[in-house]
Amino acid sequence: VNVTPEVLARASLMRASEPGDPHIGEAVLLHGPVDVLDAIKVGRSPLPKAERYRSRLSGREVERDIERAVAQGIRFSWPGQAEWLPRLADLGSHAPIGLWLRGPLDLAQVCDRSVAVVGSRSATAYGQHVASEIAAGVAERRWAVVSGGAYGIDVAAHRGALAVHGATVAVLACGVDVDYPRGHNTLFNRISQEGLIVSELPPGEHPTRARFLQRNRVIAALTRGTLVVEAGFRSGALNTLAHAEQLMRPVLGVPGPVTSPMSAGVHEKVREGRALLVTDSDEVLEALSPMGEGLTHVGWGEQRMFDMLDDIDQQVFEALSVRLPREAAVVARRAGIPAVEVAARLSGLELLGRVRRTETGWLAVPE
Amino acid sequence: VNVTPEVLARASLMRASEPGDPHIGEAVLLHGPVDVLDAIKVGRSPLPKAERYRSRLSGREVERDIERAVAQGIRFSWPGQAEWLPRLADLGSHAPIGLWLRGPLDLAQVCDRSVAVVGSRSATAYGQHVASEIAAGVAERRWAVVSGGAYGIDVAAHRGALAVHGATVAVLACGVDVDYPRGHNTLFNRISQEGLIVSELPPGEHPTRARFLQRNRVIAALTRGTLVVEAGFRSGALNTLAHAEQLMRPVLGVPGPVTSPMSAGVHEKVREGRALLVTDSDEVLEALSPMGEGLTHVGWGEQRMFDMLDDIDQQVFEALSVRLPREAAVVARRAGIPAVEVAARLSGLELLGRVRRTETGWLAVPE
Numbered sequence: 125v126n127v128t129p130e131v132l133a134r135a136s137l138m139r140a141s142e143p144g145d146p147h148i149g150e151a152v153l154l155h156g157p158v159d160v161l162d163a164i165k166v167g168r169s170p171l172p173k174a175e176r177y178r179s180r181l182s183g184r185e186v187e188r189d190i191e192r193a194v195a196q197g198i199r200f201s202w203p204g205q206a207e208w209l210p211r212l213a214d215l216g217s218h219a220p221i222g223l224w225l226r227g228p229l230d231l232a233q234v235c236d237r238s239v240a241v242v243g244s245r246s247a248t249a250y251g252q253h254v255a256s257e258i259a260a261g262v263a264e265r266r267w268a269v270v271s272g273g274a275y276g277i278d279v280a281a282h283r284g285a286l287a288v289h290g291a292t293v294a295v296l297a298c299g300v301d302v303d304y305p306r307g308h309n310t311l312f313n314r315i316s317q318e319g320l321i322v323s324e325l326p327p328g329e330h331p332t333r334a335r336f337l338q339r340n341r342v343i344a345a346l347t348r349g350t351l352v353v354e355a356g357f358r359s360g361a362l363n364t365l366a367h368a369e370q371l372m373r374p375v376l377g378v379p380g381p382v383t384s385p386m387s388a389g390v391h392e393k394v395r396e397g398r399a400l401l402v403t404d405s406d407e408v409l410e411a412l413s414p415m416g417e418g419l420t421h422v423g424w425g426e427q428r429m430f431d432m433l434d435d436i437d438q439q440v441f442e443a444l445s446v447r448l449p450r451e452a453a454v455v456a457r458r459a460g461i462p463a464v465e466v467a468a469r470l471s472g473l474e475l476l477g478r479v480r481r482t483e484t485g486w487l488a489v490p491e
Numbered sequence: 492v493n494v495t496p497e498v499l500a501r502a503s504l505m506r507a508s509e510p511g512d513p514h515i516g517e518a519v520l521l522h523g524p525v526d527v528l529d530a531i532k533v534g535r536s537p538l539p540k541a542e543r544y545r546s547r548l549s550g551r552e553v554e555r556d557i558e559r560a561v562a563q564g565i566r567f568s569w570p571g572q573a574e575w576l577p578r579l580a581d582l583g584s585h586a587p588i589g590l591w592l593r594g595p596l597d598l599a600q601v602c603d604r605s606v607a608v609v610g611s612r613s614a615t616a617y618g619q620h621v622a623s624e625i626a627a628g629v630a631e632r633r634w635a636v637v638s639g640g641a642y643g644i645d646v647a648a649h650r651g652a653l654a655v656h657g658a659t660v661a662v663l664a665c666g667v668d669v670d671y672p673r674g675h676n677t678l679f680n681r682i683s684q685e686g687l688i689v690s691e692l693p694p695g696e697h698p699t700r701a702r703f704l705q706r707n708r709v710i711a712a713l714t715r716g717t718l719v720v721e722a723g724f725r726s727g728a729l730n731t732l733a734h735a736e737q738l739m740r741p742v743l744g745v746p747g748p749v750t751s752p753m754s755a756g757v758h759e760k761v762r763e764g765r766a767l768l769v770t771d772s773d774e775v776l777e778a779l780s781p782m783g784e785g786l787t788h789v790g791w792g793e794q795r796m797f798d799m800l801d802d803i804d805q806q807v808f809e810a811l812s813v814r815l816p817r818e819a820a821v822v823a824r825r826a827g828i829p830a831v832e833v834a835a836r837l838s839g840l841e842l843l844g845r846v847r848r849t850e851t852g853w854l855a856v857p858e
Contacts, residue, residue, distance in 0.1 A: 246851065250748055356850030379746030379758060381617055382770035385818075385850060391746060394761065394768050401761050401768065403749035451752075483723030483752060484613065 127190050133157035134202050134222040135326065136186045140164065140177035143220065143324040144338040147171045150217035157221065193327045197316075198226050198300055207231045214371050215345050220324045223342075226300040227320035229268075234291050234320055235346045238268035239412055240368070242343065242361045243277025243353035248386050251277055251354030254378055256284030258351065261405025261468060263290020267412075270295060270347050272339060273308055273315075277353045277361070282311060285319075292319040295346065297331035297339040299323060304331050322346070340364040349374035349412040351402065355389035362389050365399065374411050375399045406471060436461060440469040441478060441488060449485030494557055500524035501569050501589040502693065503553045507531065507544035510587065510691040510705035514538045517584035524588065560694045564683075565593045565667055574598045581738050582712050587691045590709075593667040594687035596635075601658050601687055602713045605635035606779055607735070609710065609728045610644025610720035615753050618644055618721035620831075621745055623651030625718065627835060628772025630657020634779075637662060637714050639706060640675055640682075644720045644728070649678060652686075654831075659686040662713065664698035664706040666690060671698055689713070707731040716741035716779040718769065722756035729756050732766065741778050742766045771838065803828060807836040808845060808855060816852030 134157045141148045151160045151171060163169035164177045171177070190200065201207045202222040209232045212219050225231055241259055243251060255277045259269040263285035271278040273294035285292035292315060296304065300321045303309040315321055324342065325335060340360075344350055344367035352375070355361040365375050377399035380387030393399035402408050443458035444450060452470060456463040470486055473479040480487045501524045508515045518527045518538060530536040531544045538544070557567065568574045569589040576599045579586050592598055608626055610618060622644045626636040630652035638645040640661035652659035659682060663671065667688040670676035682688055691709065692702065707727075711717055711734035719742070722728040732742050744766035747754030760766035769775050810825035811817060819837060823830040837853055840846040847854045 244850070250750070254749055357848060359850055378749055379754075379761075379768070381748055382621055382745055383617070385848065385852070387746075388770070388848070389850075391768060391770050394746075395770075395774070401746070401758060403755070403758050403762075407762070481724055481752070481755070483611070483726055483756075485752070 127187055129158050131200060131202065132187055133161040135190055135200060136161050136181060138222055138324060139184060139186055139326055140180045143335060144218050144341060146217045147173065149219060149221060152221050153217060189326065196301060198224055198327055201225055201231055209235045209346060212345050215341060218341060220342060224300045224323050224327060225320060227316045229291055229320040231320065234268045234293060237266065238270050238293065238347045239408060240270045240343045240347040240350040240364060241277065241281035241353060242271060242350060242364045244355050244359050244361055244386055245274050245276040247276035247354045248384060250380060251386055252280035255280035255353040257464060257467065258405045258408060259284030260288045262408055264288050265409060267409065268293055270343055272343060273312065275305060279308060279311060282315060286314060294321050295339055295343045296321060296323045297335040299325050299327040299329045301327045302330060337363055341367040344368040344371055344373060349376060351376040351408055352390055353378045354380060354386040356385050357389050359389045365393065369398065376402045376408060376411055378402060404471065436465065437469055437473060440466055441473060444479060444486055444488035446488045446490050449482045449487050451485040455486060494554055496525050498567060498569065499554055500528040502557055502567060503528050503548060505589055505691060506551055506553055506693055507547045510702060511585050511708060513584045514540065516586060516588060519588050520584060556693065563668060565591055565694055568592055568598055576602050576713060579712050582708060585708060587709060591667045591690050591694060592687060594683045596658055596687040598687065601635045601660060604633065605637050605660065605714045606775060607637045607710045607714040607717040607731060608644065608648035608720060609638060609717060609731045611722050611726050611728055611753055612641050612643040614643035614721045615751060617747060618753055619647035622647035622720040624831060624834060625772045625775060626651030627655045628838065629775055631655050632776060634776065635660055637710055639710060640679065642672060646675060646678060649682060653681060661688050662706055662710045663688060663690045664702040666692050666694040666696045668694045669697060704730055708734040711735040711738055711740060716743060718743040718775055719757055720745045721747060721753040723752050724756050726756045732760065736765065743769045743775060743778055745769060773838065804836055804840060807833055808840060811846060811853055811855035813855045813857050816849045816854050818852040822853060
C-alpha cells in the first residue's frame with residue numbers, strides 16, 4: 125500500500141478512536157480524514173473526546189505500523205479504494221473509516237453476494253450441524269459466508285463454507301493478525317490463506333466487549349442479510365440482527381426444538397415477525413437474492429443442471445427407489461457417501477425434479 | 492334421549508349419507524330434517540343422490556339403533572339441543588346434522604375453550620413430548636384438548652391432558668363405540684370415563700379415508716384454533732389446518748429441528764405466514780384467548796398464584812440457584828420430580844416472576 129496522507133490519516137484516526145465512533149465518522153464524512161486528524165494533532169478539534177484521541181496517538185508511528193503490517197501480508201482498504209464495499213456507507217456516520225484485511229479474497233467481490241451466519245457461542249450439536257450445512261449450501265452456489273470467527277455457530281459456518289472450498293469472511297473484534305479465540309488459530313490460518321479476515325482494529329489490538337458489539341454492525345453491513353442459527357433469549361447474536369434490521373437488510377432465523385433454550389431467541393424473533401423462518405440454504409438464497417433473480421429455485425436449478433450431473437449425483441440417485449421412500453441416512457449408507465453430501469445432493473436433485481421428498485423419505489422420480 | 496321425530500330424522504339422515512354431505516346439509520337447513528327424510532323415503536326427494544340415501548336406509552330400524560346406543564351410555568346431540576355447540580354452524584351446509592357422544596363432559600361446555608392439537612401419526616419422540624407438554628399446559632388452565640385419537644401426536648395430546656386431569660375430546664372417524672386404532676382401546680376407555688368421544692358416524696361404523704378427512708373439519712370447527720405439532724410435507728394433519736383456515740380460526744404450529752422431515756410441513760406453513768409459530772402452552776393460549784382477555788400472562792399469573800404455591804413448586808424452586816443457571820433436567824434430578832412436571836412448574840413459577848429463564852438454564856429470582 126502506498127501510504128498517502130489519506131491512508132495515514134484514516135489509519136491514525138482508527139488508532140485514536142474506537143470502532144463505530146460517530147463523532148469521528150461524521151467529522152470524516154464532512155471534512156475528510158486529513159483535516160480531522162490535523163485538528164486533533166494540533167489541539168484544535170471541536171470533537172468532544174479530542175484530547176483522548178490525541179493522547180492515544182502520542183508517540184505512535186502509525187506510518188511504520190502500516191509498513192510493518194503490509195510486510196506481513198495485511199492490507200488496508202478505505203472508502204473509494206478499489207476493494208472497498210460501497211454498501212458499508214449504509215451505516216452513515218457509524219460506517220468504518222477503513223478496514224484492515226488479510227487473505228486472498230477481494231472485499232468488494234466476496235461480499236457482493238454474502239450472507240452473515242451468526243449464533244450462539246454455546247451452540248448445540250444441532251445448531252452447529254445446521255450452520256455448517258447451510259453455509260456449505262450457500263457457498264456451493266458462490267455466496268460468501270460472513271461470520272465472527274467465534275466458537276459455536278461462527279466456526280461451524282466458516283468450516284461449512286471451507287469444506288466445499290467456498291468463500292468465507294471472518295470479521296474480528298481484534299487485529300486481523302490476532303488469534304482470538306486462540307483455539308481458532310488453525311481456522312484463522314486457513315481463512316487467511318483461502319478467504320478473508322477483516323477488522324476495524326489495527327493489527328495487534330485485542331478484543332473488548334464494546335469491540336464485539338461494534339464488530340457485529342460490520343458483519344451486518346457487509347452482507348445482504350443475516351441468518352441466526354441458534355440464539356437464546358438475550359443472546360449477543362441477536363445484536364447482529366438488530367444491526368441488520370436497522371440497515372433494512374433481511375433477517376432470517378433457523379428454528380429448532382422448542383425444548384432447546386438455544387433456539388428460544390430465534391423463535392421469539394420469528395414470532396414477532398422480525399425474522400423469516402428458513403430451513404435450508406435454498407430458502408436463504410431465495411430471501412436474499414437480488415430482485416429480478418426472484419425465481420431462485422428455477423434459476424439455480426438450471427445452473428445446477430450442468431454443475432451437478434456428476435458421478436456423486438448418479439450414485440445418490442441410484443441409491444433411491446421410485447416406490448419405497450428412503451431417509452437420507454439410508455441413502456448415504458447405500459451410496460457410501462457422507463450424509464452431509466447426500467443431503468446437499470438430494471436438494472440439488474430435487475430442484476432438478478429428479479427426486480421427490482415424502483413424509484417418510486426420498487423417492488426417485490422416473491424420467 | 493327422547494326419540495322425537497326430529498332426532499329420528501337426523502339420525503336416519505346420518506345413516507343414509509356420509510359426513511359432510513353438503514346436499515343433505517343444505518336441505519336440512521332449508522326444509523328441516525323430517526321433511527327431507529320423508530321425501531327420500533317416499534322417493535320424491537330432488538337431491539342428486541336420493542336413491543342412494545334411500546337404499547342405505549332400507550331395512551334399517553334407526554329407532555332401535557338409537558335405543559340400543561343409549562342403553563350403552565351413548566347420547567345424541569343436534570342443533571338447538573342443550574349440549575350442541577353453536578360454533579359448528581360456521582361450517583354452513585357442511586355442518587354436522589347431529590353428533591354421537593360418549594363420556595361425561597358436556598359438548599358445548601368443554602369445547603367453549605378448546606384447542607385442536609393435531610399432527611403426524613408417525614411423530615418423533617420430540618413431537619410427542621412437545622404435544623404432551625403443551626396439552627398438559629393448556630389443560631391445566633382449563634382449556635380442553637381436542638384431537639383425533641390416532642397414533643403419534645393425537646395420543647400424546649390426549650395423554651398430556653389426561654395426565655393433569657384436564658379435559659380432552661376425541662373426535663373419531665368411526666362410531667364412538669369402535670376402538671380404532673384397536674391399540675388405543677385403553678385410551679378410549681379412559682376418555683369415555685373422564686372426557687368426551689365425539690363422532691358423526693352412527694355407533695358401530697368403521698372409518699374410511701373420506702371419513703377421516705371429514706372428521707378433520709369437525710375437529711377444526713369444535714375448537715377455537717388448531718395447533719399442529721409435527722407434520723411432514725403433504726401430511727394429513729395439514730388438512731385440519733386447511734379447515735381451520737377456511738373457518739378463519741387461528742392456525743398455530745410448533746417448530747422443530749430443520750433436519751426432521753416431520754417438522755417440514757409445519758415450517759412451510761409458518762414461512763408462508765399461514766401458521767403462527769408457538770413454542771409453549773402460554774403462547775397457544777395467548778393466541779386463542781378471546782378478546783378482552785389478551786393479557787393472558789398477567790391474568791393467569793394471578794390465578795396461578797393461588798393454584799400453584801404447593802409443595803411441588805416449593806421443591807422445584809429450592810432446586811434452583813439464584814446465581815448458577817440450571818437446566819430443567821438438572822432441576823428435575825435435584826428435586827426428584829419428573830422432567831415433564833418440572834417444565835410445567837418452571838413455566839408457572841416464571842409467570843409469577845419467581846424464576847427466570849437464561850440462555851443456559853433457570854435461575855431463582857430472590858424475593
